[in-house]
Amino acid sequence: MFIHPDARDVADPVPASLRAARTVEETGLPFLFLVELLVKVLFQRGQLHLPELASYVKLSLVVIDPVISFMRQEKMCEVTRRGASGTDADIHYQLTDSGRQRALECLARNAYAGPCPVPLAAYNAQVAAQSVASMHVTRADVQANFDGIAVNARVLDQLGSAMNSGRAIFIHGAAGSGKTYLAERLSGLLQGSIAVPYAIMVDGEVVPFYDPVLHVPAGEAQQVNAGIEKTVQLDARWVRGVRRPAVLTGGELTLDMLDLRFDSVTRLYRAPPHLKANNGIFIIDDLGRQRCSPLELMNRWIVPMDRAIDFLSLHNGYTFQVPFDVVVVFSSNFLPERLSDAAFLRRLGYKIEVPALSESEYEQVFAQTCARYGVAFDAQAFRYLLHQLHYRCNVALLACYPRDLIRQVRDLARYEGTAMVLNDTVLEWAWNNYFAGASQRSGSDNKTAQERREPTTIMKSEEMR
Known part of the structure; x- marks a missing residue:
């Protein structure tokens, strides 16, 4: 449904706003905000080493390094162990008791502890x-x-x-x-x-x-x-x-x-x-x-x-x-x-x-729906649907009806354990389910006016008695 980016996207230069920040200032965020974010992340995720922490908050090591250094100076985090490489990037950090207390205070204000945000x-x-x-x-x-x-x-x-x-x-x-x-x-x-x-x-x-x-x-x-x-x-x-x-x-x-x-x-x-x-x-x-x-x-x-x-x-x-x-x-x-x-x-x-469909458009939709549900399209059955059901009941040719009617044909076939076959009988059966017996009521329109009045007259007579 979606059109993928074309060749012009490849040639587009990367705007400055999408280039990685190299300092805390270039992130556009306050230093103390970054401190609070890292505190919350360490509180929720436990012991992490520097590359893991940087990857999670989506900032480079050179940006979060001064933030971690400040947190160590303020006794908010501590080194738990060093990796086999012995480099600073392989150091594992966790919060101290004061760091956990600081994290709880920060989480009480705003519990967000995910990737670092961008300024508005x-x-x-x-x-x-x-x-x-x-x-x-x-x-x-x-x-x-x-x-x-x-x-x-x-x-x-x-x-x-x-x-x-x-x-x-x-x-x-x-x-x-x-x-x-x-x-x-x-x-x-x-x-x-x-x-x-x-x-x-x-x-x-x-x-x-x-x-x-x-x-x-x-x-x-x-x-x-x-x-x-x-x-x-x-x-x-x-x-x-x-x-x-x-x-x-x-x-x-x-x-x-x-x-x-x-x-x-x-x-x-x-x-x-x-x-x-x-x-x-x-x-x-x-x-x-x-x-x-x-x-x-x-x-x-x-x-x-x-x-x-x-x-x-x-x-x-x-x-x-x-x-x-x-x-x-x-x-x-x-x-x-x-x-x-x-x-x-x-x-x-x-x-x-959006108007009702024309006959040709309706037939196209109906045929496509039949193909989707695995039932063979039958031209004679479709003509019966048009002339004996839609037109006789004065129902517009709307795009939703083929799907809804064919689904009922499918349901009946599953119930009876037979193959799905499109014919006048199953279409009228589905039609009467969907429109609450509209075709049957339409057939009664051929009665004379006198025949349609008789039940009402009888009911009134009995009510008077």
Whole structure:
């Protein structure tokens, strides 16, 4: 689904922000913060020798050496043993009693004890350098990404143009029309790779950032990194060669999830989903079905979408600015005007309706679904589905129905212990399960008006008696 970085990534020079720090000052972090971080790491991981400690916090030996020296002078750590090589790098360290006490005090404030963070300013600069707005999506890109998928050509043109606009996209249509699938598929149009930090430091607090579920390395980029590392030492606090993220949220989304949250139990921050989606795509699915009102949710996005910035707050009340560099995609069963006011709708660059499929598109989806579930496509059975079920019951040709109906055909075959065969009987059986007997009710429409009134008349007569 994702497009790997192209040859241009290989030739890109390594920016200064991604070069390894050679001194404590070059890390952009306070000396005492590094002391507290190493204290917490040694407390949680026990006895370590210098290379292990440096590898874990993603700093070079020359950076952490003065920090360790200070900790030894202050009696926070001690040497337990020396390795066979007899070098300083092979010395094993552990905390003293006073060091463990210091670690407990630090963990009570913020329990983060992972890779060293990068300063907020460095993160903001890097997001700007790898902005998603720099992408250029062409018709060829769209056709390649949606190859073999039955999608209305007009909708594809709208989606492709919208990805170049830098503005929010609102996709709407009937439930089951394929809105969510199309929105997720847009992530395949994201080009190139990015660098993301393990964590960000804001006003002395650490916000964990890197999420291995969302920030997936691109294979080719790893080879590129290997080549660069032979000539330039990279800052290991950044994960390079990451695919542009695609973050999906749905009906579970609440307003507080869009803020920076601090867990008082774990003593750790949790970055909001749209922050992790920076330089990528952020999809809000099922808009209008969240526990908060659509108007409240949309008002939350007015400033970020208008100015490409957002404001977050630490648990101590400190407010700071972060970039909002994402392609925002809203997906909803409701029309845009039903969910918000003119002020918000004006900020939606594209309002794209996903219509029902045409017969040829529906047949393509149905045939592909049959192939996926291992049942032979039958043209006569498909015509029966169209004319005797869809049209007779006045049900639109939506993209979700082939999958849902074929699954029921599969379930019946498993139950009866027979091969999956597509015919009129099993399709009507699946249809009546899925639509609660819609075909049977449709057949009763041929009764005369007098026949349809009789049961009601009889019931009323008996009630009167």
